[in-house]
Amino acid sequence: MRQIVLDTETTGIDPAEGHRIIEIGCVELMERQPTGRHYHVYINPEREVEEEAISIHGITNEFLADKPRFAEIANEFLAFIDGAELVIHNAAFDVGFMDSEFARLKPVRKVVEHCGVLDSLAIARRKHPGQKNNLDALCKRYGVDNSNRELHGALLDAEILADVFLLLTGGQTALSLDASGDGEEGSLAIRRLPADRPALKVVRATAEETSAHDEFLDLVEKAAGASVWRGATS
Template sequence: MRQVILDTETTGIDPRQGHKIIEIGCVEMVGRKLTKNHFHVYINPDREIEEEAFRVHGISNEFLNDKPRFHQVAQEFFEFIKGAELIIHNAPFDIGFIDHEFALLGAGYPKVADVCGVFDSLVYARKKHPGQKNNLDALCKRYGIDNSHRDLHGALLDSEILADVYLLMTGGQTSLGLANSSDSDSNEDGSVGEIRRLSPERPALKVIRASERELQAHEERLDLIEKKSGQALWRTNS
């Protein structure tokens, strides 16, 4: 399964008010492993960046003066995401801008959702952690991901961080090592622990199956439970 973790930076918050994309960052993941294949580009929006947006990402109009326009990178970007499942934090925002940019070209590009699957990690996080903060910084803290190098938002950096968050949040490639409360910070749910990524190159876990003797002992134990209680749940649910 090919997945693309995607983020954008923009001149403002609403494409219907003429705001444009100024940065796209994507990292590729296949089989829940990062491939080191990525797409990253800065884009000249041919309009002023709002001050509030600049305070978020720190990208200036002067920096973008010599960068390509969207129409110059659109086909390469489209080919990179086509057919993949996109993982995006607050997907409607980014998808709305991307669809708007493609529509402005008038070149017959389909809507993103017609050629890609979309996984909104913000929606998933809110279901998994109801009533808690679920922005990217909060999730990094919750899952023990070091984002101290992230002073400002950046599309490629945020995509790389989101890839780590996604893998941990969805339960893959993780290890939980419990520590003493005296030398470890407590998580928001009150538990104490340290979560760390396991190497994707680690060998597969060995599967140890029960022997015939162990299976027979198991059945005898279930017989005893049924005799005493009248029911063995392991058998009714099998």
């Protein structure tokens, strides 16, 4: 399965009020393995970024002035995510903004027409009900290093969310987004065993051990009646 871990930064909190996307960050996973491919772009929103939003992500109007508009990157962005399952923390927020951006273009497109969507926040809430499940809280819970996250940033948050998502959904105990698998000391790193590894050795009980076990079960049955262990091992 191809999954794209995605995050956006915006000019404000509500696309219905004309707020726009200013940054998109994506990290690609294939069969739950980081491929090393990512998509990252800053976007001129064609409007002012609210001061409250700037205090969160640090992206200023001056910085965005010479960046491409969404219409200019829409096709390459859609080509990157097309056919994948998007993994997004609080998916309704980001999908709402992406749909709002696509609605300004012709033909009008919706994210769900091209991608599946998996909300990692909903997964975290089911797994940890009644607890904080924002990205910082999940990093602390799962031991993911987010020390570089002084401000929100779409690509950095997507990379961190990829770590958290794989730990949250099981199957790995650690992750490195370095496709080579050579994580730095102290960083998280997935290391899968090779498919051609030798089979595990099966150690069976000897005849003497089996006889001793049967004698022990005889004593159990004499004292307490039928033994569930004998039924399980017969």
